[in-house]
Amino acid sequence: MTFSIVGRCPETGQLGIAISSSSIAVGARCPWLRSSVGAVSTQNITLPALGPEILDLLEGGESAASALDKALSRHGYSQYRQVTVIDMDGQTAHFTGSKALGVNHALAGESCVAAGNLLSDQAVIEAMVRAFEDSAGEALADRLLSAMNAAMSAGGEAGPVHSAALSVVSDLLWPIVDLRVDWSEQDPIADLDKLWQAYRPQMQDYVTRALDPTKAPTYGVPGDE
Template sequence: MTYSIIARHPVTGEFGVACQSHFFGVGSAVNWAEAGAGAIVTQSFVNRDYGALGIERFRAGESAPAVLADLLAEDPHPELRQVAMVDHNGRFAVHTGARCVPVRGSRQGGSFSVQGNMLAGEDVLDAMAAAAETGLEAGQRLATVLVQALRAAERAGGDARGSQAAGIMVVGPHRTASPRQEVLVDLRVEDSTDPVGELERLVERHSLFEDIVSVLFAEGLMLGPFREPGPGATDAALDRLARAAAELGEENPEAALWRAVLLLRAGRNGEATDALARLYATRPDLRAFLARLREAGFLDAAAARGTAEQEVGLSAPDIDQSPRELP
């Protein structure tokens, strides 16, 4: 019914899971992970308790082999389940029930496990394992490794019934007071003729928006009164936004917009004027949005003075003369 990969990155310590199935919305049922605790996939005739209860017990410090053995003992139908787990110490445990539909099985490496049932053939598992091994040895980011393993499975035949849905989840290596803040990637394709291809596109797009978010949430650069966090921080942020803008193109001006805002906040009004002119050429409606950003405190007096005022559509008397902290 499903094939999946579960991994712990040998360098970063991040945990990740990814899956594909010819079944609607598979990701929300199969993929479970929590920062610093571990990760779980539960598939075949899915019992979500393996995910929810397994993560709960990982938090308490229990090992994957012990947790899986206990949950299988409590399950009235373990013969129908396929489950893989990795705990906070990188210990793996895998179960494939005797009544999971063939072709079924799993392959393990030092930092990953791949598993599946209802597969087109054994080659699917071999291809996934080889892709995971290659990616991890090359030091690729975990999300890339997971997607490439799914892509390798599809090339080898994948699910015998076809393709419909896919999902991926990557979390951080350490426990914190707020584990949800450590969810690094959480994406799903619920219903598609090419779910792995679409998931790959979303993972690439996610990476671009990570660069945007890194600037949007930067104290001083974008939050509160402008101040440069360190030497060269503004230029580095502008470069990240410029690369993201080039990738996104004119149809998505998000990165270009925030790059112009950062130029304004930094008082680089000549560059800001040029950036805004290009932005307004295709999105004149964003003039009003820039004015709203000023009202919200993103553009303080020092950043908004000069030639860029006219491009923003603000006049000097309208500009608040004292920088404001954002709520």
Template sequence: MKTVFTFLILLVTAVGYSQNIPADKSAFAHTFSIVARDAKTGEMAVAVQSHWFSVGSLVSWGKSGVGVVATQSFVNPAYGPKGLKLMQDGLSAEKALEQLIAEDEGKAYRQVAFLDVNGTASAYTGAKCVIYADQITGDNFSVQANMMLTDKTVPAMEKAFKENETLPLAERMVAVLKAAEQAGGDIRGKQSAALIVVGPDLVENPWEEYKINLRVDDHENPIEELDRLLKVARAYEYMNNGDLAVEAGDMPEALKQYGTAETMFPDNLEMKFWKAVAMANDGQLEEAKPIFKSIFEQNENWREMIGRLVKPGLLTVSEEQVKEIQNL
């Protein structure tokens, strides 16, 4: 065991320090991933799973209006920001990846995929990536994997991507991860997963960069958990739309948005509460009262919240009606 450990230390040292583009000497992201673009919306995404902690912190990179990058195997994280910069400066995914590979003395240990805003994908699998290691690149996508249990994983990913074209891009990416896992996946098992989605146009503000940005850093079933988080994220998109409707004073629209979110997650008290608030503001106080009462019975803090909504104008009923709600 000591001999094997010493070999790994020497290998990582050699790979991490003897090159022009530095690698993270602690990152062994042997994994499977997909970079893809939705031909209809122009959205671009990266989805990844690995038996390694917090795979999304180093493997997946993206910039709206530019492209996405997956950098794995013995990870060189510089491929992410450097690749996006080259693509933003006008290089295609293929040319950008070729340039960085040429500069990387540790390229034999790398597996990398670039995809640009035009849907052009390019991938590279170094000769010293651990088998089974492979890649398949096509229009608007590239799937790649290394250290897989079988050689069926990458073809299964390609098949899943092509067969799920009617799904929104994020859900399509998760379907690809599921197919990879079902085909055998990482020979070591599973631990973490991540999904990012960026838009087709450059954005002005950093907080607008990601349409979806989800990470499962440590979980016994990371893809299933990622799928669950994506469903929650979709529900909260409706919650956000409801908040915007409240700001605009459009209570019927707020009620519609909050109601849709609650339908997706009927046990979520947050969603129930704001739906009830929208109902009260829309003149449906009597219909909202049983919902408020049920929420208060489960968590008294929501009763206190009612009084705090009046001053900022989030609850627009009369003072007497506020008391009626609080006394439920």
């Protein structure tokens, strides 16, 4: 039903998540990020509360593994959960409950961890980690999307996917990338990739506009002088 990858860029310290699902609006429930703290994907039978709780624990000094264990222990039904975590230092943790849907798998790699359920094959997750590692040196968002495209090439989910999301945080209080395709009949990952390619040239401009409006570039829209 869902596959995702959380990752960290060792050069910039950015943290990010890319995720796709057969369910609608996966970006509204599953990815959670906090600048200079970590990133969490909570999926399968999703409990959104796990995301902010794990981030709170990471911010309080817990390791990725300890934060994951403590958050899961606060709630019942952990057998239905699948959760991945990466912290600001690139340390990872993951959990897949015994009742995760269909073929499922989770795998940590260098500065990343990928997981999925209701997969066509466990090799989908291995392809994601390999693609992320092989694209070292590229922008984090590009690396995350490379992993998603590798997942689809390896077979993706057992059925069609309909939504996707991409989020990246830096040292700012807000995400520098927060893009979603909430529903697509055909190929939400391709749609997300196109959205990123359109947003990428403007990403730094929106940071500039926020921090120093006197240097804000214009785009010719009404009211934008």
